[in-house]
Amino acid sequence: MVKPMTAKPYHHGDLREALIVAGRKLMEERGLRGFTLRECARRASVSHAAPAHHFASIDALLTEIAARGFHELTQAMMAEGRRSDGTPAGRLVAQGVGYMAFAAANSALFRLMFSLEADQLETPALAAAIGSTHALHREAIEAVIPDAPAEVKQRMVDFAWASVHGFITLVLEGQIGDKDSPRALKSRGLAVLSTMVETVVRTGGS
Amino acid sequence: MVKPMTAKPYHHGDLREALIVAGRKLMEERGLRGFTLRECARRASVSHAAPAHHFASIDALLTEIAARGFHELTQAMMAEGRRSDGTPAGRLVAQGVGYMAFAAANSALFRLMFSLEADQLETPALAAAIGSTHALHREAIEAVIPDAPAEVKQRMVDFAWASVHGFITLVLEGQIGDKDSPRALKSRGLAVLSTMVETVVRTGGS
């Protein structure tokens, strides 16, 4: 008696990973509000009690998904940075473009990443992922103004991040450019980015 | 037979208003996640079915609370603006301070205000409240750079708002300065604000 190939094995293989993938997709489709463990299980074709073997709670799964998000965000920024003209200023702008593009393409995930509770933020894997994103941003700023005093660098790190994050957040929440075409919106974003980089150069310049 | 003064009247008097007030407080205490109609009713000392006479749904109540929030935000910005040195640049910074202070003092409400769905944003009362906030901000920018071309003004409106909103959002979400004292954090915020206003002046100056 040969089992057909389509028979589902009793063991999933890598349910943990499957739940993360399914959860991420669910998040994008339904938002945080529509995110449930049971639906994640359904999408992974598994009973709703199965996830308990891999995640202690729904928050643990969300935290893992957010950590992946920060990893991807960092990757997106790096990829865009590599595509830039190679100057420090060009790279800073490009990373900003990568940041905004990632947020726009994964808005629910992005929202999740920036609405985590304090206890979630303390999870080592997540903290590490966030640390990488921060570090990448800091490096890009420091490359633009290598000779500036530390406090100025810190100010510019805050400032640059705030303007990029603020702009795309306001766009995602419908506060900016809800009547604009995607093209017009992108141009407004680029304007913010170039204003930002000019400020960094001028403020941190020797 | 005289009824004691403490006897609850059958009719509430102004349940609609009471629900908004209770809801706002609940939002601050429990966040959006812990916000329920039934708890609002409980806090207004009324049966859980009573709110239906005043709000068609829980979202309608949330929308109203958000609209109040935008009103208060505008008031807070104006109040801080009046306390400034009277120069256009000083007023712009002061309004930014008011914005950040409001967000910090009402973080859950602030989060609600910036996580509204498209259909909620279309509610006339809310749209009007948001419009006032936008207008106030725009005026402050235009006063700083009255002679700049319209596109530059628009760019600076976007830019200034993005940097202020981005900074305080990142702080509230624990991404910036989670190890800082409130005093240190405020100084980082002020640094962002002064960098912002310098940029506006320089970019829009004749």
Added chain:
DNA sequence: TGTACATCAGTGAACGCGCGTTCACTGATGTAC
């Protein structure tokens, strides 16, 4: 190579929960005459 057995990763039933909303109702209010 075979077998016993511990461990792991699933299942499906059940629990308890609080929610939003609906419904028939009733007490209170205010207005027309």
Added chain:
DNA sequence: TGTACATCAGTGAACGCGCGTTCACTGATGTAC
């Protein structure tokens, strides 16, 4: 000034829902001997 009556704003019971989590279980896997 009094009365009938429509309307309004509450009540409390009920409905149906899907959720997270727990539990005893069982099938599958892998390892020691």
